[in-house]
Amino acid sequence: MEPTSQKQIQLAERPKGMPDSSTFKFIETDVPKPDQGQVIVRTLYLSVDPYMRGRMQDTKSYVEPFPLNEVIQGGVVGEVVQSNSDSFERGDVVVGMLGWQEYSAASEKDIRKIDPTIAPVTTALGILGMPGLTAYFGLLHIGQPKEGETVVVSGAAGAVGSIVGQIAKIKGARVVGIAGSDEKISYLKNELGFDETINYKTENVAEALEKACPNGVDVYFDNVGGEISDAVYSILNKFARVPICGAISSYNKEDEDLGPRVQTKLIKSSALMKGFVVSDYASHFGEGAKQLGQWVQEGKLKYEETIVEGFDSIPDAFLGLFKGENKGKQLVKVASPLYAQL
Amino acid sequence: MEPTSQKQIQLAERPKGMPDSSTFKFIETDVPKPDQGQVIVRTLYLSVDPYMRGRMQDTKSYVEPFPLNEVIQGGVVGEVVQSNSDSFERGDVVVGMLGWQEYSAASEKDIRKIDPTIAPVTTALGILGMPGLTAYFGLLHIGQPKEGETVVVSGAAGAVGSIVGQIAKIKGARVVGIAGSDEKISYLKNELGFDETINYKTENVAEALEKACPNGVDVYFDNVGGEISDAVYSILNKFARVPICGAISSYNKEDEDLGPRVQTKLIKSSALMKGFVVSDYASHFGEGAKQLGQWVQEGKLKYEETIVEGFDSIPDAFLGLFKGENKGKQLVKVASPLYAQL
Numbered sequence: 038m039e040p041t042s043q044k045q046i047q048l049a050e051r052p053k054g055m056p057d058s059s060t061f062k063f064i065e066t067d068v069p070k071p072d073q074g075q076v077i078v079r080t081l082y083l084s085v086d087p088y089m090r091g092r093m094q095d096t097k098s099y100v101e102p103f104p105l106n107e108v109i110q111g112g113v114v115g116e117v118v119q120s121n122s123d124s125f126e127r128g129d130v131v132v133g134m135l136g137w138q139e140y141s142a143a144s145e146k147d148i149r150k151i152d153p154t155i156a157p158v159t160t161a162l163g164i165l166g167m168p169g170l171t172a173y174f175g176l177l178h179i180g181q182p183k184e185g186e187t188v189v190v191s192g193a194a195g196a197v198g199s200i201v202g203q204i205a206k207i208k209g210a211r212v213v214g215i216a217g218s219d220e221k222i223s224y225l226k227n228e229l230g231f232d233e234t235i236n237y238k239t240e241n242v243a244e245a246l247e248k249a250c251p252n253g254v255d256v257y258f259d260n261v262g263g264e265i266s267d268a269v270y271s272i273l274n275k276f277a278r279v280p281i282c283g284a285i286s287s288y289n290k291e292d293e294d295l296g297p298r299v300q301t302k303l304i305k306s307s308a309l310m311k312g313f314v315v316s317d318y319a320s321h322f323g324e325g326a327k328q329l330g331q332w333v334q335e336g337k338l339k340y341e342e343t344i345v346e347g348f349d350s351i352p353d354a355f356l357g358l359f360k361g362e363n364k365g366k367q368l369v370k371v372a373s374p375l376y377a378q379l
Numbered sequence: 380m381e382p383t384s385q386k387q388i389q390l391a392e393r394p395k396g397m398p399d400s401s402t403f404k405f406i407e408t409d410v411p412k413p414d415q416g417q418v419i420v421r422t423l424y425l426s427v428d429p430y431m432r433g434r435m436q437d438t439k440s441y442v443e444p445f446p447l448n449e450v451i452q453g454g455v456v457g458e459v460v461q462s463n464s465d466s467f468e469r470g471d472v473v474v475g476m477l478g479w480q481e482y483s484a485a486s487e488k489d490i491r492k493i494d495p496t497i498a499p500v501t502t503a504l505g506i507l508g509m510p511g512l513t514a515y516f517g518l519l520h521i522g523q524p525k526e527g528e529t530v531v532v533s534g535a536a537g538a539v540g541s542i543v544g545q546i547a548k549i550k551g552a553r554v555v556g557i558a559g560s561d562e563k564i565s566y567l568k569n570e571l572g573f574d575e576t577i578n579y580k581t582e583n584v585a586e587a588l589e590k591a592c593p594n595g596v597d598v599y600f601d602n603v604g605g606e607i608s609d610a611v612y613s614i615l616n617k618f619a620r621v622p623i624c625g626a627i628s629s630y631n632k633e634d635e636d637l638g639p640r641v642q643t644k645l646i647k648s649s650a651l652m653k654g655f656v657v658s659d660y661a662s663h664f665g666e667g668a669k670q671l672g673q674w675v676q677e678g679k680l681k682y683e684e685t686i687v688e689g690f691d692s693i694p695d696a697f698l699g700l701f702k703g704e705n706k707g708k709q710l711v712k713v714a715s716p717l718y719a720q721l
Contacts, residue, residue, distance in 0.1 A: 300626040303654030312645030
């Protein structure tokens with residue numbers, strides 16, 4: 038028998054600056070019952086992602102803000118424990134945008150079945166999921182690295198950045214990664230095969246970039262914004278491409294995010310900057326997922342996951358993203374499966 | 380007989396901030412003699428352009444800095460007064476990147492013959508020359524306006540901006556022009572048919588933009604940078620395109636040009652910004668010039684020229700660009716033709 042009540046985390050307040058304990062509200066609520074066509078998904082792994090900070094704001098963006106006093110939405114891998122759908126049965130492992138709760142009611146269109154025999158199910162939230170597809174489309178559709186070009190990636194040890202750098206290597210580019218700890222730097226160099234690395238916490242980024250990029254920068258995959266990116270924009274080559282994926286340095290700023298304006302730099306280099314979100318490429322997800330899966334199976338793409346345990350650690354895992362605590366994809370393991378074979 | 384000596388303006392000092400009389404040096408020098416294959420061009424009209432400010436700096440850019448103590452280079456329409464070339468004869472009217480001087484020696488590859496019976500020869504420095512091609516390629520290759528979309532152009536009454544707005548109208552877009560005087564605003568509305576206008580010197584640009592662009596901004600052709608552009612970046616629509624043509628507001632700034640960073644705005648809108656210079660499209664110039672000429676002949680493209688007279692007024696005409704004194708293309712008439720029939 039499944040329990041009838043469960044834990045859930047709601048957005049209690051819209052944070053100013055860094056979120057804290059007053060941002061989140063833990064409540065005890067009923068486990069939902071499935072409507073016709075729905076299933077009940079028991080959360081096994083839950084994804085925390087930097088973009089979620091944006092949804093905590095009440096400003097116009099590419100996705101709706103999280104409503105106050107409702108469950109926070111996010112990526113979940115879970116098992117079906119109850120099914121009113123012909124397409125799913127108990128024990129199926131699924132992924133979808135569900136919520137920070139132990140059990141979710143999900144319609145068929147909200148979830149997708151994943152095959153635990155192909156890759157660990159957690160990859161559906163990482164390298165074979167949203168972060169992997171983000172890296173794939175941002176780099177290949179906007180960045181378009183060519184053999185021998187120099188690709189710089191910031192947030193290079195994160196869920197997206199670590200995949201960007203490896204795909205750039207597959208495409209024959211010279212890859213320079215910027216990250217914020219010696220452990221991450223060693224991971225990029227020794228495990229992922231980055232050509233050059235910069236520890237932005239201990240090095241002068243502008244000087245280190247000059248040294249690491251003697252031929253300038255052809256592609257800059259920007260995950261972080263702020264002063265790190267200011268420095269990269271100054272050494273863009275003619276016709277450089279800059280996919281703008283994230284600006285984590287600014288997400289918790291209370292003041293306006295001021296820096297050198299980029300216009301003259303773009304004119305001097307005839308460079309292109311383009312913002313994007315992964316859903317812009319939804320019609321190509323099949324192609325991207327297939328290619329990523331193939332590279333993983335061929336051993337060309339490695340990935341790392343940072344997994345903390347327990348539902349109660351969700352807020353800390355989320356806040357850790359802004360302190361750079363994660364290497365690769367940050368996940369929370371909420372429960373072990375009851376029915377699924379993992 | 381041609382005179383043997385002539386006036387020339389050299390770059391005397393690299394200006395900090397706004398150029399002034401110490402920036403320029405008037406000298407008296409010999410009229411050059413043509414080498415084999417060269418001609419001597421007598422300057423009739425001379426172009427002053429905002430981008431030339433960039434070449435007075437000693438920083439890496441898309442074109443080399445002007446050397447100190449050498450003639451300042453710029454667009455010239457002149458007549459051939461002496462020819463050692465089989466391709467040109469006395470009385471031919473030509474256009475080329477020559478210099479701020481009364482006579483230039485030019486090789487065949489440096490100049491192009493223009494036909495004074497098709498359009499006034501000054502158009503070779505304006506609507507049928509570099510500014511026209513800049514507007515054409517920036518708007519159509521980067522901006523790609525579609526019927527019914529909203530196109531905002533800053534520096535809208537300038538040589539480039541006034542053409543951008545008209546081409547956008549030809550393509551069926553709704554056009555909003557930003558300029559800095561009542562006279563310019565009236566020109567945009569009453570003569571060029573812009574749909575909406577904003578006088579940035581008398582109006583609150585952010586508020587006026589909200590009103591003028593109830594459906595947001597699909598294309599922003601940026602000639603000016605600075606706070607005007609900051610305001611436009613805040614109301615970009617999903618998949619907006621921003622050709623970055625110029626940043627005249629910053630060219631004479633001594634301090635770093637600081638403003639709100641654009642990354643989060645680009646992510647929210649999945650917008651594209653691209654810097655460019657007209658020479659990026661050199662291989663397409665023929666197509667562009669042909670289309671512009673056709674539109675002019677059909678009366679679909681109007682143009683204005685602000686012409687001051689006399690070689691000695693070149694520096695003031697140049698500095699006037701930064702005070703917004705010109706409507707349309709700013710030219711200096713240096714001499715009347717001796718041989719050419721205009």
